[in-house]
Amino acid sequence: MNAVPKMETPQAGARRLFARDIAEGFAPVALHCYADADGQPLFYRPRLKHPDGRKVIKPMRLDGLRYAMGEPPAPKEGKPLYRLPELLADTAAPVWIVEGESCADALAKAGNVATTSGGASSADGMDWTPLRGRSVILWPDHDGPGAEYADKVAGRLRALGCDVRRIDVAALNLPDGGDVVDWLAANPGGDLDTLPMLAAPAVRVEGFAPEPLRRPVPPPEPYPLAELGPVLQPAAESLRRVIQAPDAVCGASVLAAASLAAQALADVEIDGRTVPLSLWMLTVAESGERKSAVDAEAMRAARDHEKALAKSHEVELEAHAAELAEWEARCTDAKTKAKKSQGAGLARALQDIGPAPPAPLLPRVTVADFTAEGLAKLLAAGWPTVGAFTDEAALVFGGHGMTKETVTRTAGTLCKLWDSGTLDRVRAMDGATKLHGRRMALHLLAQPVIAERALSDDVLSGQGFLARCLLAWPQSTAGTRPYKAESLRHDAALGRMAHRLGELHREPLPLAEGERQELQPRPLHLSAKAKAAWVQLHDAVEAGMTPGGQFATVKPWASKTPEQVLRIAGVLSLLESTGAQEIDAATIGRAAELALWHLNEAARLAGTAELSPEVRDAEALLGWCHDTGRTLLYSRDALRLGPGRIRERETFTRAMGELERAGWAEPVEGGAVLDGRHRRHVWRIAPAPEGG
Template sequence: MCANGQRFAIGEPEAPKQGKPLYRLPELVRAPKEAPVWIVEGEKCADALAALGLVATTSGACSSAAAADWSPLKGRKVILWPDHDDPGARYAEDVVSALRGRVAGCELVEVAALGLPKHGDCVNWLAANEGATARDLQALPRFEPEPETELEPSAPEPLRRPVPPAEPYPLAELGELLAPAAAAIRRVIQAPDAIIGGSLLAAASLATQAQADVHLDGRTYPLSLWLLSVAESGERKSAVDAEAMQAAREYEKELAKAYAEAADSHTRDLAEWEARRDGAKAEARKKSGQGLAEKLNIIGPKPEPPLLPRVTAADFTAEGLFKLLSVGRPTIGVFTDEAALVFGGHGMAKETVMRTAGTLCKLWDRGELDRVRSGDGASKLYGRRFALHLLAQPVIAERALSDDVLAGQGFLARCLLGWPEGTAGTRLYRSENLRDDVALQRLLDRLLYLHRLPLPLDPGEKQELSPRALSLSREAMELWCRLHDTVEGHCGPGGRFAQVKPWASKTPEQALRIAGVLTLLEDPSAQMIDASTLERAAEVSLWHLNEARRLVGTAEVSREVRDAEALLAWAHATQRRHLHSGEVLRLGPSRIREREAFSLAIGELERAGWAERIEGGMFLDGARRRHVWRIVPAEEGR
């Protein structure tokens, strides 16, 4: 505590750490043991008190307490008089922390900061009380020490159920092309394995999804994969995504160049067609329209514009996606390292999220879209493919995972979830250029080759895909049946996957899709999935299922707990050791700037041990505050 007048009990001594000597140490050592030692902030304050005949010392400026050697205070009575500001409050707590457990027999009493102006110190007090003596200072109002019955405080409890750590991501199961490339990215960029693996797997899905489907007992499973990968800012999501998507970006540039040439040619063809049509109409008008149909037949249909050269998009609505797949290529992906663009965009707004989620689910299931509008009637698209990889920060992912519509519509259950532990703080710089890595370049060459393959279109169609069939070998079929039955057996009441049945029910299909992607990636002309590939795909799909089991539900916490987390994060970020209600309502997080919300949030922090109400209040921010709480620093709560 810093200015609340409470006594701090100092524990049993430890071996003192050598540090910076205290200021005015010779006078302190020579002073009688019964003389109290005044601790202030800064040499000027210590000199001012020493001039009155008091024993005074300091470690220096407000951030110096931890570096000082406080052992000379052993067995002394100590009076701590902090400056009246936030740095002074922190200095007082740092002094107490430095003394606790190291200096035996200290009896620490704080002087109330009554009468000090904001940012004031003892020098200001002496100036305002001209002629004051040591006796006057000794007579300042102080809180008398309470009997020493303090117990060791317990650590704060978490505000929500702790999430167990993620299992290691099975990078080795990604196969002979993806796994070595992933190892290279991990070695140089040093991002979490699941971010790397998910990014590469999604890029491979985008490159292969148009070429084949898995066929099993009359059912068709596209190779489109959806992934939702979560990591804090600074975990190098963007750097990994940039490497994984190189081939797609390069191919998109090639398409754009070809589109520009095709658009010029289309403009000329359209002008000629319109001129011939208009001429035929003009001539037919002279004959009351006679022969117009025949001439229009000869002229032929209106030239079709080239397809829009889009391979990926970062933001979308259901309407926009339908239009893009109507006039663009039939295979596309939404890839973004800012998932807030999707979850916070118009397509996921409250009034549109249901339609968007339903639209996307149809694409994942069958590659179909339909739309009925009063203005342009009904239309339906077949043979489309849509891959998805959203890289999200935790706050965005939590909102998505707790969204009832996204969960209820099945959008989230179709996503392979990944939320790995971060690597920040362990990433020493490596002087290595990934452009020179043979494994990564080999993968990028294969992805670019797959993108450049002609699209397998339905006869007579320009945009409707007709991917070839991938079947399962006999051994692969047996393995898949075991996977299906094992997962299903854990979905009943009390089963391992009972709480994540929507994800579990999709896992066997996810394994087929992943196996198809890995098969085409390693052999673009393959017709069959072998058992080895399916086994690797099963391992990856089960890892994602276990991630869903680990994560789903952690976002389903009350508004009060979320507000408490926001309040605690704000207090820690602004290094506040004390809070009073007026300050929070004026300056705190916007979500708790109402008294009721604040009361519920601070109550959660009190119950968890992160906040301690100071009975009777204290002098803080230039005034006496009735409602004050001490906040446990982040480092003490670990």
């Protein structure tokens, strides 16, 4: 009869895993258990100590029937606090927070509720929410890392509504690095209630009247979904209703997807000028605004088309391999015959055979991360119509193509592609590449920090890359999105849009004679009334660019708006009729409403990205103070622990100057005692506004 395998005990696991350390003289002194709220062990941290003072503290977890080094994967909310069941068993008692499990155990042995996240660098990965609203006392080790640990934990706990106090360890006569265990050993039976606490000086907190650090940005107007027409409007409304993303995210996403489907089929022609139908969008939204969910639905037809192309490509590759083998055999045969006649007739024979059969086009319709060089290679070897679509614009703005060294040529290359469908690249390694008749639609969904960085880039603005983008920065819908028990899988409006865009994707490409990749889209003309309406809009926008005019601050975007109207109108026309030859006045009117909304967005946001470095630094410093609960700030505190961008004294001084001028900071005359010492340069910080 087979013996039933036994589960290894934690003690046996520790002896086995730390056998080498034990052989080197380390002695096991404790086995700390981290458990869940129900008391079930999650992992252990054995503690070993050497006679020379060295320590070994490493986690181990149960892996099957034996223990293995390391912790189990942390829950989404963070790792559990040490002694969590004890914390939850007495929610009325104050909680002592210390560094290290031994310190927590020592306080618990004395009858206190105590916990820790581990060592001085462990605060970030923990779940502190079990302490929400409780009274806590911080007792850090007597050293620099201990002070930083206490600062970090205090900020997190204040954000959870905790009443936070802190032991003045400098007044305990502890050695450098001294901790709770050291104090208890030196003061057996000592009264914890008499321990000195750090206290902020009595400085008034009323009387602040801060002004905004930047020009207040007015709220956006509602996105004109009704102007998207009978195909796109219902689909965008379904996305808004179920996913509950901002209306501009939904509207811009479906319009960009439609541009990708239509851009290869026609161009708008007006007075001898050709205007492609490619649209570029830059939509800004915070993380959590469900950009990805909207993009996935809007791009359903494009991705289905790409899958179909990939399947066809497999068949085409097999056929190409056979054709190539036949061509190579014919060339070999011709060379063999010519060899017998000392090469006579070889050139003519090879000419009759012709060039090698071209490889099938790469089945790529969409890209997310791209450079100008990569795009040139894709358009040279793949389909002549592509879309650059990503819900993480950081992949583009932070990628190789947008580095300080490459951003100029990337922006210049992309602008030519938008203007005329031409891509011109010259590289020492790859030679010259000049491609005509190409189209690229683009939709970059960006978080605010990425968008601000891009909008403040002189090259991207100066070369016109951003001016070719239709901007949208809608208000957040977070907090107003009750759960919707509704699936979009069979939504009729989205199904109709996907079907219609799929039809456009599958239309035969209009190619130049003798070419297999150079597009030659048919012309779309404006009716007489449509042209008159467009000219009127053109002149009105032009007048708005005069000094003091409505669009004077956004001339780059305004100068492109009349062309954007033509592009949008062309896309909307093809959506309603694949064979459309003319754009009517009603469609121009709808396109104008959409383009003007995006232009007004640019005007609304003007100046947002033009903040001085001092103001940006001041915003970062103020945000850090609010996030960490600091109502009093001294310079050394900010230089050691504050945001990385202000950790130089000159930068910090300029940022504080901005905060003082705006009324967010006020010097404390004579300084104050903070963190156990008198600080000469202290400011009191205005609290964040309600809901801010």
